[in-house]
Amino acid sequence: MILVTGAAGFIGANLVHALSKRKPFSVFAVDNMSRPEKFVNIVDAEVADYLDKEDFIVRLKAGEFDGKFSAVLHQGACSNTMETDGRYMMKNNYEYTIALFEFCQRERIPFIYASSAAVYGGGTVFKEEREHERPLNVYGYSKFLFDQYLRRHWLHHGIREGSQVVGLRYFNVYGPLEGHKGSMASVPFHQFHQFQKEGKVKLFGANEGYEAGTQMRDFIYVEDVVKVNLFFLDHPDKRGIFNLGTGRAQPFNDLAVATANALANEGGAPLSLEQIVDQGLLEYLPFPDKLKGKYQSFTQADISALRAAGYTEPFTDVAHGVAKYMDYLKRNKA
Numbered sequence: 001m002i003l004v005t006g007a008a009g010f011i012g013a014n015l016v017h018a019l020s021k022r023k024p025f026s027v028f029a030v031d032n033m034s035r036p037e038k039f040v041n042i043v044d045a046e047v048a049d050y051l052d053k054e055d056f057i058v059r060l061k062a063g064e065f066d067g068k069f070s071a072v073l074h075q076g077a078c079s080n081t082m083e084t085d086g087r088y089m090m091k092n093n094y095e096y097t098i099a100l101f102e103f104c105q106r107e108r109i110p111f112i113y114a115s116s117a118a119v120y121g122g123g124t125v126f127k128e129e130r131e132h133e134r135p136l137n138v139y140g141y142s143k144f145l146f147d148q149y150l151r152r153h154w155l156h157h158g159i160r161e162g163s164q165v166v167g168l169r170y171f172n173v174y175g176p177l178e179g180h181k182g183s184m185a186s187v188p189f190h191q192f193h194q195f196q197k198e199g200k201v202k203l204f205g206a207n208e209g210y211e212a213g214t215q216m217r218d219f220i221y222v223e224d225v226v227k228v229n230l231f232f233l234d235h236p237d238k239r240g241i242f243n244l245g246t247g248r249a250q251p252f253n254d255l256a257v258a259t260a261n262a263l264a265n266e267g268g269a270p271l272s273l274e275q276i277v278d279q280g281l282l283e284y285l286p287f288p289d290k291l292k293g294k295y296q297s298f299t300q301a302d303i304s305a306l307r308a309a310g311y312t313e314p315f316t317d318v319a320h321g322v323a324k325y326m327d328y329l330k331r332n333k334a
Contacts, residue, residue: 001026001027001028001048001068001069001070002019002026002027002028002069002070002071002072002073002233003027003028003030003065003069003071003072003073004016004019004027004028004029004030004072004073004075005030005031005053005056005072005073005074005075005076005100006030006031006074006075006076006077006114007027007029007030007031007042007047007050007075007076008029008031008033008038008039008041008042009031009038009041009075009076009079009180010041010173010177010178010180010181010222011075011114011170011173011222011225011226012031012073012075012076013038013041013042013045013177014175014176014177014222014223014225014226015073015075015226015229015230016029016042016045016047017042017044017045018226018230019230020045020046020047024046025046025047025048026048027045027046027047027048028047028048028049028050028051028068028069029042029047029049029050029051030050030051030052030053030056030076031050031052031053031076032052032053032054032076033052035180037180038180041177041180053076053096057096057099060099060100060103061099065103066106066107067107069107069109070109070110071109071110071111071112071233072100072103072104072109072110072111072112072113073112073113073229073233074097074100074111074112074113074114075113075114076096077092077093077096077097077114077142077143078092078093078139079116079139079181079184080139080184081118081137081139081140081184081294082137082183082290083138083139086138089138089139089142090138090142090145092142093139093142093143093146094142094145094146094149097113097146098146098149100113101113101146101149101150101153101165104163104165105163108163109163109164110163110164110165110166110232110233110236111163111164111165111166112164112165112166112168112229112232112233113146113165113166113167113168114143114167114168114170115143115146115147115167115168115169115170115241116139116140116143116169116170117169117170117171117172117218117243117245117296117299117301118135118136118137118139118140118143118144118296119133119135119140119143119144119147119169120132120133120134120135120140120296120299121133121134121135121136121140121296122134122136122295122296122297124298125302126218126243126245126299126300126301126302127243127302127304127305128169128240128241128242128243128302128305130148130151133147136293136294136295136296137294143169146167147167147241150165150167150241151241164232164236164237164238164239165239166232166238166239166240166241166242167240167241167242168225168228168229168232168242168244169241169242169243169244169301170220170225170244170245171217171218171219171220171243171244171245171246171299171301172186172187172217172218172219172220172245172299173186173220173221173222173225174186174187174188174189174219174220174221174222174321174322174325175221175222175223175321175325175328176222176325176328176332177222178222186219187203187252187255188255188258188259188322188325188326189325189329190202191255191256191259192259192263192325192326192329195259195260195263195264195281196263199264199280199281200280200281200282200283201256201259201260201281201282201283202282202283202284202285203252203253203255203256203282203283203284203285204252204284204285204286204287204288205284205285205286205287206287207287207292207295207297208292208295208297210297212284213251213252213253213256213273213282213284214251214252214253215251215252215295215297215298216249216250216251216252216297216298216299216300217249217250217252217296217298217299218245218246218247218248218249218250218299218300218301219246219250219255219318219321220244220245220246220315220316220321221315221316221321221324221325223316224246224313224315224316225244227313228244228306228311231310231311231313232309235309235310238309238310240305240309242303242305242306242309243301243302243303243305243306244301244303244306245299245300245301245303245315246301246303246315246316246317247300247301247302247303247315248300248315248317249298249299249300250317250318253273253282254318254319255318255322256273256276256281256282257270257271257272257273257276257319258318258319258321258322258323258326259322259326260276260281260282261323262322262323262326262327263326263330264279264281
């Protein structure tokens with residue numbers, strides 16, 4: 001039995017579906033269903049059992065799950081980068097992760113957990129080394145602090161045989177099953193709904209030396225994220241903290257071009273950025289004051305460690321990933 005936390009969330013639900021296809025009823029799902037609409041993300045998956053997160057933590061500490069799981073994929077977290085309750089963020093993201101890690105160490109089972117590219121803050125080098133890590137918000141700090149906890153554990157206690165630990169620093173993930181995230185959903189998700197409502201897509205304007213739409217991020221399709229998680233699950237001898245992006249930064253303008261072509265130009269010759277702007281299909285908005293100084297204008301994963309670990313599959317670029325995602329959203333009226 002594989003435990004998946006955050007099982008009804010974005011990446012967790014995609015993992016649950018992938019594991020369910022491999023072997024039905026092999027997943028024990030844990031999540032917080034205070035937002036009940038999330039259930040639709042896993043309604044078609046064959047899960048063995050479900051438990052609320054708070055109940056699960058109590059029973060975990062009481063030893064009720066000793067010997068029950070073969071691996072833990074820990075995706076559960078508060079991912080709202082604008083969350084202002086630091087106590088909640090640290091309890092939910094940091095302390096919860098420590099409890100699961102220590103459980104997996106005792107049980108000697110794999111522990112694969114979600115870290116985040118937010119640990120790098122406004123830096124320009126995105127490599128899994130302490131000198132490049134300086135988060136800009138408490139969400140990034142909660143992820144960074146557990147990565148540090150893990151490093152100290154390895155330094156003082158070494159790596160226990162049979163106890164795989166993998167941290168995956170997700171960059172900008174987009175794709176199916178993220179609708180419940182609201183304002184924290186990906187740019188392609190919001191652009192789809194903007195186009196449906198207004199016939200155009202929107203991007204932030206100029207900021208910190210970047211012209212409108214030229215801020216660059218490493219955008220990764222959720223299917224690729226699932227593949228990497230399963231790669232490590234299938235290779236329990238691999239361990240470490242790894243960036244999980246494509247290794248290529250692309251401007252937000254590329255997202256707008258891909259979205260507009262998928263929704264406004266089906267079957268026609270691809271429109272350029274200039275044509276999309278000229279036709280009124282793209283609008284630039286003033287950069288929000290509340291994000292100034294807290295926004296990553298550039299991210300690009302250094303994936304050399306991931307490649308060195310043996311993961312050789314190619315990653316989906318924005319043009320193909322966004323087109324695929326737009327088709328999914330149209331078909332599912334999401």
